[in-house]
Amino acid sequence: MLAEAHLQRITARINGVEVTRTVAARLTLVELLREDLGLTGTKVSCELQVCGVCTVLVDGSPVSSCTYLAIDADGRDVQTVEGLADGEQLHPLQTAFVESMALQCGFCTPGFLMMSKALLDRVPDPSPEQIAKHLDGNICRCTGYEPIIRAVGCAARRLRGEADHE
Amino acid sequence: MTLPDFALARPDTLEEALALLGDDQVPYCGGTELLLAMKVGLQRPETLVDVKRVPELRGVRSSHGELVIGGASTHDDLSRDALVREVLPLLAEVEAHVGNARVRVQGSIGGNLCFAEPKSDVATTLIALDASVTLQSSSGRRTLLVRDFIVGPYYADKEPGELLIDVRIPLVATRRGAYVKFQVTERPTVGVAVVQDTETGACRVVVGAVGEIPVWRDWASVADIDVEELSSAVDPVEDLTGSERYKRHLTAVFVRRALRDLERSS
Numbered sequence: 294m295l296a297e298a299h300l301q302r303i304t305a306r307i308n309g310v311e312v313t314r315t316v317a318a319r320l321t322l323v324e325l326l327r328e329d330l331g332l333t334g335t336k337v338s339c340e341l342q343v344c345g346v347c348t349v350l351v352d353g354s355p356v357s358s359c360t361y362l363a364i365d366a367d368g369r370d371v372q373t374v375e376g377l378a379d380g381e382q383l384h385p386l387q388t389a390f391v392e393s394m395a396l397q398c399g400f401c402t403p404g405f406l407m408m409s410k411a412l413l414d415r416v417p418d419p420s421p422e423q424i425a426k427h428l429d430g431n432i433c434r435c436t437g438y439e440p441i442i443r444a445v446g447c448a449a450r451r452l453r454g455e456a457d458h459e
Numbered sequence: 460m461t462l463p464d465f466a467l468a469r470p471d472t473l474e475e476a477l478a479l480l481g482d483d484q485v486p487y488c489g490g491t492e493l494l495l496a497m498k499v500g501l502q503r504p505e506t507l508v509d510v511k512r513v514p515e516l517r518g519v520r521s522s523h524g525e526l527v528i529g530g531a532s533t534h535d536d537l538s539r540d541a542l543v544r545e546v547l548p549l550l551a552e553v554e555a556h557v558g559n560a561r562v563r564v565q566g567s568i569g570g571n572l573c574f575a576e577p578k579s580d581v582a583t584t585l586i587a588l589d590a591s592v593t594l595q596s597s598s599g600r601r602t603l604l605v606r607d608f609i610v611g612p613y614y615a616d617k618e619p620g621e622l623l624i625d626v627r628i629p630l631v632a633t634r635r636g637a638y639v640k641f642q643v644t645e646r647p648t649v650g651v652a653v654v655q656d657t658e659t660g661a662c663r664v665v666v667g668a669v670g671e672i673p674v675w676r677d678w679a680s681v682a683d684i685d686v687e688e689l690s691s692a693v694d695p696v697e698d699l700t701g702s703e704r705y706k707r708h709l710t711a712v713f714v715r716r717a718l719r720d721l722e723r724s725s
């Protein structure tokens with residue numbers, strides 16, 4: 294049985310839905326997402342904030358949900374990869390990743406998508422160098438990164454309403 | 460890796476926070492260092508005292524010729540802060556390149572200094588800028604220079620009951636500076652900061668990350684800088700990122716590059 298100070302009641306908006314839970318202080322955000330809420334799109338790997346597969350957005354900023362206390366999400370807005378698509382309609386980033394073959398095994402993809410969304414929300418017209426720098430804390434062992442950088446550039450153009458070229 | 464059990468306090472005022480601290484009741488900010496240390500069993504505090512809501516630790520302002528940075532400011536906050544970008548673009552640039560984008564969003568300047576991780580960019584830069592830290596406990600306040608605060612690897616001169624309230628950097632209109640680093644993993648192998656007062660010509664060079672703590676030297680002018688002396692004065696830690704000899708070589712190369720960038724800076 295955990296003492297009172299170890300448990301707290303929190304309310305967060307997760308992909309637009311208000312969620313209230315009593316959580317242990319030690320519960321990480323990714324444990325809340327995956328184990329309690331069944332949102333298993335967010336992956337866990339290094340648990341050292343190095344690989345990026347657990348990236349979610351808290352109030353629009355990317356965090357490593359493996360090392361982020363669920364309690365710190367209290368009163369905040371959390372977005373996971375499940376919140377990207379609009380019903381059956383994929384987000385432009387998701388479409389661009391598929392078209393550019395920016396994934397193979399797909400394990401790192403949710404992290405790359407959320408990280409890329411954080412960039413495009415702040416910088417609508419990033420250069421390939423800016424994209425590469427922003428994503429340098431995410432690891433992919435399949436693609437060699439080039440297709441990912443192309444996909445993000447392509448999604449950025451579409452989000453700005455520009456026609457495709459290349 | 461599950462975190463061990465602990466209690467979490469979320470005080471709203473500085474007095475409350477200070478009253479809660481103790482040997483086993485430790486400050487918690489972004490958790491980018493602390494939670495990792497707890498996961499691997501290096502630390503097992505009873506209570507984490509979250510300092511993020513304490514107003515004194517938040518925000519950036521300029522006061523009496525100093526830039527005052529709240530201890531809980533994140534690397535991301537500082538890299539984008541309008542005042543920092545205007546009066547200390549060097550610091551904003553360094554902050555924009557710490558770790559990765561997630562570490563920058565979660566990690567704070569105060570946590571970075573208090574943890575005294577040897578592979579830091581922030582301490583190196585702050586020593587070059589002659590910054591100091593304000594520490595407060597229930598019994599009083601003290602100020603000390605960052606170069607005296609960082610005593611050893613993972614060891615800062617801080618009592619368990621003290622909080623790092625803010626970082627203060629003297630604002631010198633005639634100052635210019637540069638920072639360069641070499642990095643193959645998520646942390647720097649070597650980082651070199653050089654700051655010069657263009658009126659007197661005096662400059663300080665600080666080499667961080669290669670050894671256990673940053674090494675710094677003051678010279679009367681750029682022409683006086685002895686790169687060989689500096690690269691033999693550092694005490695490199697051999698690890699996966701290189702041997703002692705290699706790191707001494709890198710030090711010399713990066714001091715020269717920092718000086719080249721200094722000449723190009725305005």
Ligand SMILES: Cc1cc2nc3c(=O)[nH]c(=O)nc-3n(C[C@H](O)[C@H](O)[C@H](O)COP(=O)(O)OP(=O)(O)OC[C@H]3O[C@@H](n4cnc5c(N)ncnc54)[C@H](O)[C@@H]3O)c2cc1C
Pocket residue numbers: 341342343485486487488489490491492493494510516530531556557558559562565566567568569570571573574576578579580581582621622623624645646647
């Ligand atoms: C993958 C990775 C890459 C990184 N790369 C870099 C890099 O390239 N360059 C670099 O400089 N750093 C790097 N870091 C370190 C990072 O900058 C620090 O982790 C971060 O700034 C620490 O701040 P925090 O708020 O997360 O501290 P926490 O983890 O919350 O705390 C760290 C320590 O400081 C104490 N503490 C925290 N705040 C206070 C306070 N206000 N008063 C008193 N004590 C306090 C805590 O008790 C704890 O002992 C990296 C970290 C990671 C995980």
